[in-house]
Amino acid sequence: MGELISQITSAGYADRVLNDQQIGRILGGSDDRRYGQVKRALQSRALIRIKRSLYVLAEQYREHPLHPFALAQALVTGSYVSMETALAFHGWIPEAVYTTVSVTPGRKSQVIDHPNLGRFEFNPLALHKSGFLAGVQRHVISDQAMLVASPLRALMDLVAFRKQEWEGIAWLDTGMRISKAHLLHTRLKDFSALKGVYKHKVVNEFLSRLEQEVRALKKAMRTSGKEHSHE
Template sequence: MNKLIEYVQNNLPYDIFSDKDIAQSIPQKSNDSRYSLIKRALKNNDILKLKRGLYCLTRKYQKHPLDNFSISQIVYGPSYVSMESALSYYGLIPEGVFITTCVSMNRSMTFKTDIGDFIYHRVPQDQLYADVKQVMSENSLFYIASPWKSLCDYVYVHKANWASIDPLENSLRIDTEILPVLSKEEFCQLMENYHSKRITKFIKGIMKDLKI
């Protein structure tokens, strides 16, 4: 077994680690020695590169299976899972989603890795984590937008000119009857968090169709 794997398993609490983590775990080794360990582990497929300076153990060495939603929070942040990934998580869209779609207030970024692609869209808003919940289990931790916030993010990113509930059914094939029901106050709070004309038009159209 590569020495690096032993160091990670014995000294670090997580299966995802950075160059800085390795430097702190094995300070007795030089930068060149640590780089050689990482390079050898990558070549032997013992670790995977998530982005520059960030890695994870491959499945055979992981203490617990890693999920892409949890990984997305570490790769780039602050951010939360949203749009197609969140809608699929809630069972609202029929298609499987193989790219993890996230939202951040930092600049948009895309990371292509061996464990999947992660796309981060910049969506300006007053409070990033408004209408976002934390999902935590023994093996994972991530933040995910509510269904309606995910739809607002979708409208903003894709510049959708939606003013009714029909596009949700026709374009996204969402069964709108299973969408959560919000009060007028909740819809207004969601709308005001964005300051976006597109989102305002969308939510006002939804409220009209739902007779709220």
């Protein structure tokens, strides 16, 4: 283990995504000294460059595997994981998702395709600033913090990104393979939290129609339960 890796580990930063400034504070000394140590660590593959001025330790020097959600937020500050990635994370869609998709507070979409760490997409949406993090939850996995959209927020972000018009609840079942059982677990206050988040009328109309359908489903379930209780 080289001196740089040893000092990062001793400082308790082995599982962090590190930038040049952080490495400089850990090492101390001159910029030339830091540059030399970073260069040697990169050559030995003990340190992995994610992009310019952003690094992680190689897997064998970490306590926990690098989680792609935590990495996504390090790549684009202020972003949160959403859309298909968050829906798969919550078990709402059965398909595996191999790209980490996030919503960014910036104005430009970008794709970062790292040969060792995976593919990351960042997309802006037409959102009111006050509601940017509505329905977004903080998770900690293997001591790594990350922001992930709730299932309903992830779904509505996908609707906003695709500009998907309401086609009935069948679209969720056949088009997205989201079961009614998942929708029944959505709380009505989750819908309220997302009202006023999106700027486009088509998205707000989708949210309103979906809420109506969920209310109807819940009412039908309650009625069915009462009928069975009298049998």
